[in-house]
Amino acid sequence: MGELTSQEIVDLCVRHTLFDWQAQGALEPMAVASARGAEFFTVDGKRYLDFNSQLVSVNIGHADPRVADAIAEQARILPYASPGMATEPRALLGRKLAELMPGDLDKVFFCLGGAEANENAIRIARAVTGRQKILARYRSYHGATFATITLTGEPRRWGNEPGMPNVVHVLDPHHGTQRPVDDAETSLGYLEETIQLEGPGTIAAFILEPVPGANGILIPPDGYLQGVRDLCDRYGILMIADEVMSGFGRTGRWFAVDHWDVVPDILTMAKGLASSYVPISAVGLRPKVYEHFDERVYWGGLTWNSHTLACAAALATLRVYEEDGLVEHAAEMGEVMAGHHRELAERHPSVGLVRNLGLFGIVELVRSRETMEPMAPFNGTSEEMKAVAAYLDEHGLFTLVRWNGIMTNPPLPITERQLAEGFEILDGALAVADRAVV
Numbered sequence: 001m002g003e004l005t006s007q008e009i010v011d012l013c014v015r016h017t018l019f020d021w022q023a024q025g026a027l028e029p030m031a032v033a034s035a036r037g038a039e040f041f042t043v044d045g046k047r048y049l050d051f052n053s054q055l056v057s058v059n060i061g062h063a064d065p066r067v068a069d070a071i072a073e074q075a076r077i078l079p080y081a082s083p084g085m086a087t088e089p090r091a092l093l094g095r096k097l098a099e100l101m102p103g104d105l106d107k108v109f110f111c112l113g114g115a116e117a118n119e120n121a122i123r124i125a126r127a128v129t130g131r132q133k134i135l136a137r138y139r140s141y142h143g144a145t146f147a148t149i150t151l152t153g154e155p156r157r158w159g160n161e162p163g164m165p166n167v168v169h170v171l172d173p174h175h176g177t178q179r180p181v182d183d184a185e186t187s188l189g190y191l192e193e194t195i196q197l198e199g200p201g202t203i204a205a206f207i208l209e210p211v212p213g214a215n216g217i218l219i220p221p222d223g224y225l226q227g228v229r230d231l232c233d234r235y236g237i238l239m240i241a242d243e244v245m246s247g248f249g250r251t252g253r254w255f256a257v258d259h260w261d262v263v264p265d266i267l268t269m270a271k272g273l274a275s276s277y278v279p280i281s282a283v284g285l286r287p288k289v290y291e292h293f294d295e296r297v298y299w300g301g302l303t304w305n306s307h308t309l310a311c312a313a314a315l316a317t318l319r320v321y322e323e324d325g326l327v328e329h330a331a332e333m334g335e336v337m338a339g340h341h342r343e344l345a346e347r348h349p350s351v352g353l354v355r356n357l358g359l360f361g362i363v364e365l366v367r368s369r370e371t372m373e374p375m376a377p378f379n380g381t382s383e384e385m386k387a388v389a390a391y392l393d394e395h396g397l398f399t400l401v402r403w404n405g406i407m408t409n410p411p412l413p414i415t416e417r418q419l420a421e422g423f424e425i426l427d428g429a430l431a432v433a434d435r436a437v438v
């Protein structure tokens with residue numbers, strides 16, 4: 001390692017590997033060399049503070065030696081065993097997740113990524129209910145396989161249509177910067193009407209992110225998730241909570257549903273499970289779901305189901321959360337983040353909305369607080385948002401700038417000092433955006 005220059009790495013990656021979600025012609029990927037904690041370094045030695053935990057996935061921070069050691073040890077003992085076998089890492093991880101998952105969820109099906117977890121979740125829901133339709137929300141992202149990109153409500157679905165049949169999208173309480181959030185009762189009213197119009201007996205499951213992430217950290221109004229739970233119970237619909245992004249301490253609780261004491265029938269998890277050190281995801285199930293398979297086959301499987309290396313990495317990761325009190329720390333730092341958000345809103349007329357739950361946060365920019373016209377249109381960008389993103393990049397703050405939003409999702413071990421450093425850079429960037437305010 002270390003034999004290629006930064007430019008050689010970029011050129012070879014672009015020449016021989018296909019990058020996702022972008023046209024290849026104008027690619028300018030960053031060549032990254034190493035990372036530690038809440039920071040990473042480019043091949044040229046530039047330091048970045050990671051305010052998005054890469055893809056909101058490196059929850060415990062980068063390159064924790066405790067996880068690296070666990071991976072190396074498992075690789076020497078038993079790097080892989082076929083999924084029909086029982087192994088110690090699988091046994092221990094299954095038991096640990098049963099302990100952490102809400103309510104009576106106490107069994108998991110292991111997969112490799114968030115999309116695969118959601119894919120299996122809906123197939124399980126269909127098998128268990130004997131129904132075909134799946135409800136999903138518009139402001140959602142559920143993955144990029146054929147089924148899960150169809151479940152996805154946001155514009156990344158458009159280029160993949162027609163998708164899987166029998167997916168019905170519903171509006172959620174949020175409508176973008178310019179319209180206030182619906183209260184729970186209003187939103188649940190629309191949801192119930194959709195259920196009635198589709199035929200309750202045809203709907204297997206409602207899949208939803210408890211707090212949608214990529215679509216803007218949309219914290220539901222109080223009563224919404226409890227109401228969804230009630231509607232699902234009333235109509236025999238399975239509730240699938242997609243906690244791929246919101247799980248594992250991101251919101252200051254192990255799972256986002258814990259904030260509202262809601263127990264879904266199926267809970268999918270990925271990113272934070274092994275904090276992206278290796279790919280692993282899981283579908284968590286309640287007895288009322290998995291008992292269906294006591295006498296029936298689940299017609300699903302994967303060569304790398306319950307991969308020993310991944311299970312060992314996840315176990316070590318969960319130990320780090322516990323040893324370092326990261327879930328509690330995320331809740332505390334969430335309060336600090338809320339203070340920074342408020343300060344930004346006071347100082348900058350371009351800040352229209354701020355939201356966070358734990359270390360799951362966003363700053364939304366507007367052209368005018370009166371009209372709340374977003375600084376970039378839905379599914380688009382603007383010169384101002386590009387200038388903000390360029391400023392952040394130049395000053396060593398890595399995060400996702402999407403539409404009119406700037407994500408604030410650092411790794412959970414972030415310190416108060418590092419948070420202050422990141423928000424100071426954001427403060428500078430917003431001066432650029434303020435100039436566009438009318």
Ligand SMILES: Cc1ncc(COP(=O)(O)O)c(C=O)c1O
Nearest residue numbers: 113114115141142143242244245
């Ligand atoms: C809520 C949610 N579900 C599913 C996925 C898909 O996960 P993966 O990219 O690991 O397939 C993501 C990815 O960002 C996500 O945020």
